[in-house]
Amino acid sequence: MTARITRHTGAACVAALALGVGLTGLTAIPAAAVTVSEPIADGLVTPLGLAVGSDGTFYVAEAFASTLTAIDRGGNRSTVDTPAGSTAGVDALGRGTLVYTVTGFPETEDEPPPTFLHRITPAGKPRVLASPSAHEEEQNPDSVNTYGFTDLDQECLDQIPPFVPPPYPGIVESNPYSVAITPGGWVIADAAANTIITVRPNGRMATLAVLPPVPQAITAEIAAGFGLPDCAVGESYYGEPVPTDVEVGPDGHYYVSTLPGAPELPGSGAVWRVNSRSGDLTKIADGFTSAVDLAVAADGTIYVAELGVTDFSTGGATGGRISTITPAGVNVLVEVNEPGALEISRDGTLYATVDVLSETGGRLVEVTP
Numbered sequence: 001m002t003a004r005i006t007r008h009t010g011a012a013c014v015a016a017l018a019l020g021v022g023l024t025g026l027t028a029i030p031a032a033a034v035t036v037s038e039p040i041a042d043g044l045v046t047p048l049g050l051a052v053g054s055d056g057t058f059y060v061a062e063a064f065a066s067t068l069t070a071i072d073r074g075g076n077r078s079t080v081d082t083p084a085g086s087t088a089g090v091d092a093l094g095r096g097t098l099v100y101t102v103t104g105f106p107e108t109e110d111e112p113p114p115t116f117l118h119r120i121t122p123a124g125k126p127r128v129l130a131s132p133s134a135h136e137e138e139q140n141p142d143s144v145n146t147y148g149f150t151d152l153d154q155e156c157l158d159q160i161p162p163f164v165p166p167p168y169p170g171i172v173e174s175n176p177y178s179v180a181i182t183p184g185g186w187v188i189a190d191a192a193a194n195t196i197i198t199v200r201p202n203g204r205m206a207t208l209a210v211l212p213p214v215p216q217a218i219t220a221e222i223a224a225g226f227g228l229p230d231c232a233v234g235e236s237y238y239g240e241p242v243p244t245d246v247e248v249g250p251d252g253h254y255y256v257s258t259l260p261g262a263p264e265l266p267g268s269g270a271v272w273r274v275n276s277r278s279g280d281l282t283k284i285a286d287g288f289t290s291a292v293d294l295a296v297a298a299d300g301t302i303y304v305a306e307l308g309v310t311d312f313s314t315g316g317a318t319g320g321r322i323s324t325i326t327p328a329g330v331n332v333l334v335e336v337n338e339p340g341a342l343e344i345s346r347d348g349t350l351y352a353t354v355d356v357l358s359e360t361g362g363r364l365v366e367v368t369p
Contacts, residue, residue, distance in 0.1 A: 032115045034334040035368045036354075037324065041071045043361035048292070049100070049178070049351035050341035050364070053092040058364060060353065061100060061341075068100050071364065081126050083118065089179040099129070099186060101176035114139075115174040116197060117186065123323075131189055133174035135197060135205040142210050143193040144168030147238050156231035164228075170194060170240075178245040178256070178293075182276070187254055189243035196246060196256060196274055208278040211241035214260035216268050225226070237263065245293045250300060252276055255284070257304060259292040264290065271302060271325060285325045295342040295350065301326050303350060305339035307357075322367065323353060333369060338362075 009162060040058070049061030058071040059080065068080040068087055080098070081087075089101035098120040106113045115238040117131040118126050148167040149160065157166065175192035187208070196209040215236040223233050239260030247255050254274040269288030272281050290307035297303070302325040323336045323343065341355030356362040 003367045010151065027028045031288045031293075033262050033369065036334065036336060036352075037366040037368070039075075039217060039365055040073075040076050040351075040365040041077060042363045043355075044069070044353065044364065046340070046365065047303060047356055047362040048340045049090040050113050050286065050293075050343045050347040050353050051090045051092040051098075052343050052351060053098070054346060057092070057346065058351070059090050059092050059098060059100075060364065061090045065155070075095065080120060081118070083116075083126070085113070085115075087197045088177045091179050091181045091186075093181055096153065097181060099179055101132075101180060101188065103175050111358060112173050112192075113175075115176050115190075115228065117179060120133070130199045130203045130205055130305065132188055132193070132205065134172070135207075136174040136190070136193045137172055137194075139173050139207060140170060140193075142240075144172045144210060145194070145213050147213055147240050149232065149235060150238055151235055152232065156229060159229035159231060161227050164226075165221055176337045177243070180246050180248050182248055187246055187276075189246035189256055191242045194241050196243060196254065196279070205281075208254075208276075209281055211256075211258060211272070211281070212245055213238035214241050214258070214268055214270075216260060216263065216265045220262075221226050222265065239263065241270070244291060246274075246337040247296045248276075248293060248298045249273070250298050255302060257288070257293050257294040257326060259288075285330050287330060290320070293339070293341045296343055298352075303333065304345075305342050305352065307340065310336055320354075334367060336367075 030178040045065035046063040047060045051059040060069045063086045068076050070080050071077045083102040085102045085104035087102050092098045102116045104114045116131045119129050173192040176188045177191035178189040180187050183202050185201050188197050194211050198206050198208050218232050220233050234261050237364050239262050241258050242261050243256050243258050244292045249255050253276045256272045259269040266289045267287045269291035270286040271284045291304050292307045293305040295303045304323045305319050308320040321340045322333045324331050324333045333356050336354045338356045339352050339354050341353045343351050352367050353362050
């Protein structure tokens, strides 16, 4: 079987499992040190977004069901909104401060989908705050990046299979996969635009940071799996730096998880700190596989949800895990199946959605280190 390298498109780029050859580079914490609770709620449809309100209410973005769901401590659920499109990003503090992102449906197949930031007003009504896709169409900030095989000579490029795109700049495309409430408005991680953008209360948007391309080394095994010529071995494919989550840290700066749009080799995900004033980027840690979400504790500990990876040599899937970043390094906290979202409540409790791509539905659980 030959794997494919394609540009990422919309929400599918984050929900799709990676192609690769294994998991390395992290240290496991003994399983007895961590417990995962019985489900607070189950049967959730692709629960890719999670927030905990100040009153303890859980808000779950059921992406492919186009539903924002509220769940109380007893597991009782109610529908907050069913927007016209998929929703993944959600954040909440208290009544009137619930926000979420929506990737809508394009008018034609040739047009990118429109995207929006919504707010639920104190009266319980949805209201559009901004349109990240409009910002993307106007500015296309990652057009300064070049993706693909950028270092191959023409002779080698001529041997690259046609399903691998030639080197290309950032295209006009938006998928606001995550949102966080900030003191001055909101910050969005746009997984298709490859940018971090800020939104003011008046709806004005600005690009805070453009993430850099992700170099992925092509080994002989990877070349064979993707049907690449020998001249590509030892070279790098520069993938799009898909940001999958943004959170406000205790230092007031933003923390962002990323995974490359293609081919997403194991260990190619990272966590970045984005200066909330200047937009300067600092890589905090890397070596993650399918890093789709994170949470930052009050003591600075960062929790990272690694969705999982498909081994193209066998066609089998290896499960997911939640890892931690501390001054001691990067460690595996617990292995769980398909973690999709993480959130820390005001009392410091860590919650996660797991089994997020399961046909029987995802689960909301508490994780106790």
